[in-house]
Amino acid sequence: MRIGELARRTGVSERSLRYYEKQSLLAAERTPGGHREYAETAVDRVIRIQELYAAGLCSAKIAQLLPCMRDGDGGPSTAASPRLVADLTAERARIDRMIADLLRSRDTLDEVIEAAARG
Amino acid sequence: MRIGELARRTGVSERSLRYYEKQSLLAAERTPGGHREYAETAVDRVIRIQELYAAGLCSAKIAQLLPCMRDGDGGPSTAASPRLVADLTAERARIDRMIADLLRSRDTLDEVIEAAARG
DNA sequence: CTTGATTCTGACATCAGTGTCAGGTTCTAG
DNA sequence: CTAGAACCTGACACTGATGTCAGAATCAAG
Numbered sequence: 001m002r003i004g005e006l007a008r009r010t011g012v013s014e015r016s017l018r019y020y021e022k023q024s025l026l027a028a029e030r031t032p033g034g035h036r037e038y039a040e041t042a043v044d045r046v047i048r049i050q051e052l053y054a055a056g057l058c059s060a061k062i063a064q065l066l067p068c069m070r071d072g073d074g075g076p077s078t079a080a081s082p083r084l085v086a087d088l089t090a091e092r093a094r095i096d097r098m099i100a101d102l103l104r105s106r107d108t109l110d111e112v113i114e115a116a117a118r119g
Numbered sequence: 120m121r122i123g124e125l126a127r128r129t130g131v132s133e134r135s136l137r138y139y140e141k142q143s144l145l146a147a148e149r150t151p152g153g154h155r156e157y158a159e160t161a162v163d164r165v166i167r168i169q170e171l172y173a174a175g176l177c178s179a180k181i182a183q184l185l186p187c188m189r190d191g192d193g194g195p196s197t198a199a200s201p202r203l204v205a206d207l208t209a210e211r212a213r214i215d216r217m218i219a220d221l222l223r224s225r226d227t228l229d230e231v232i233e234a235a236a237r238g
Numbered sequence: 239c240t241t242g243a244t245t246c247t248g249a250c251a252t253c254a255g256t257g258t259c260a261g262g263t264t265c266t267a268g
Numbered sequence: 269c270t271a272g273a274a275c276c277t278g279a280c281a282c283t284g285a286t287g288t289c290a291g292a293a294t295c296a297a298g
Contacts, residue, residue, distance in 0.1 A: 002244080002245075002295095003244085003245070003246095004243095004244065004245080013286070013287080014245085015285095015286060015287065015288085016285075016286065018246090018247090019284095019285070019286075031245095031294080031295085032294095033245085033246090033293075033294045033295070034245085034246065034247095034293080034294075035244080035245055035246075035293095035294065035295075036245080036246090048227065051220050051223050051224050051227070052224055052227070053285080054217065054220045054221075054224070055220060055221050055224035055225075057224075058284080058285095059284080059285085065227075065228075065231060068231045068234065068235070069227065069230070069231060070230065070234075077234065079234065079235050079238040080231050080232070080234070080235040081235075082235075084235075085231075085232055085235045085236075088228050088231060088232055089232060091228060092225060092228045092229070092232070095221050095224060095225045095228070096225070098173065098221060099218055099221050099222070099225075101170050101173045101174060102173075102174050102214050102217060102218050102221070103218070104170050105170050105171050105173070105174035105176075105214060106174075106211060106214050106215070106218075108167065108170070108171070108184075108188060109184075109207050109210060109211045109214070110211070111188070111189070112184060112187045112188060112199050112204075112207060113199070113204055113207055113208060113211070115187070115189075115196065115198065115199070116187070116198050116199040116200075116201075116203075116204045117204075119198040121265095121274080121275075122274085122275070122276095123273095123274065123275080132256070132257080133275085134255090134256060134257065134258085135255075135256065137276090137277090138254095138255070138256075150264080150265085150275095151264095152263075152264045152265070152275085152276090153263080153264075153275085153276065153277095154263095154264065154265075154274080154275055154276075155275080155276090172254095172255080177253095177254075178254080178255090
């Protein structure tokens with residue numbers, strides 16, 4: 001599929017999809033004329049990328065991580081190097097802290113919302 | 120206490136504390152010479168502010184939210200307006216989605232980490 | 239071939255919080 | 269009084285993903 005369709009199906013802008021390619025997160029074949037042609041598996045990958053971005057990982061980390069992931073493409077997933085595993089473990093801890101933060105903030109919002117409903 | 124101590128105790132830079140003041144998130148008395156003098160309750164407030172920032176709320180939302188929060192200062196917490204409640208409810212939903220995203224990303228990391236440990 | 243939709247590249251802008259530096263003032267301990 | 273630490277304001281830079289625009293090329297359908 002081409003970039004417009006991928007954007008539509010993932011909800012990610014064409015701009016971002018091109019950016020992902022430049023960051024080596026997302027590969028695309030090219031038509032003779034130079035237009036990007038994406039495999040069907042790109043849809044899942046883009047969604048994964050978005051999730052990881054939302055989790056606060058930067059492009060570089062995601063780029064390292066992706067080849068170690070088992071996604072739909074069935075490709076042989078590389079094993080993560082010890083260095084990468086250490087990084088990812090740190091990221092995991094950061095995500096845990098982030099979740100704890102979010103839960104607290106959600107409680108804060110709930111308090112205010114409930115107080116308003118009550119008052 | 121003064122800004123340096125508050126920064127030390129909260130782990131937030133002086134720069135950010137001054138920024139919070141400009142955003143009307145954090146008030147401070149002033150010494151005759153113009154130095155900021157913070158109440159003890161500022162510590163908790165700064166931590167709350169950080170959590171809310173981490174949860175993706177912008178300064179404006181936090182500024183609206185703070186007077187409706189019951190924090191240590193025992194001040195009379197304003198009731199949130201219906202408009203604000205609607206906003207906060209939307210933010211709450213966003214936070215829920217964010218948490219779900221984070222859980223998925225954490226699972227992704229776990230898969231890679233485990234695969235490396237296994238392989 | 240023509241036309242309109244889609245895509246291409248590249249450059250510049252934005253956001254929002256934070257870092258950092260400069261030059262000056264205030265505070266506090268000796 | 270004085271020296272050094274702490275603080276003040278204001279300005280500029282940065283980050284990193286994304287928006288947006290311009291001008292040109294490609295694609296698909298009539």
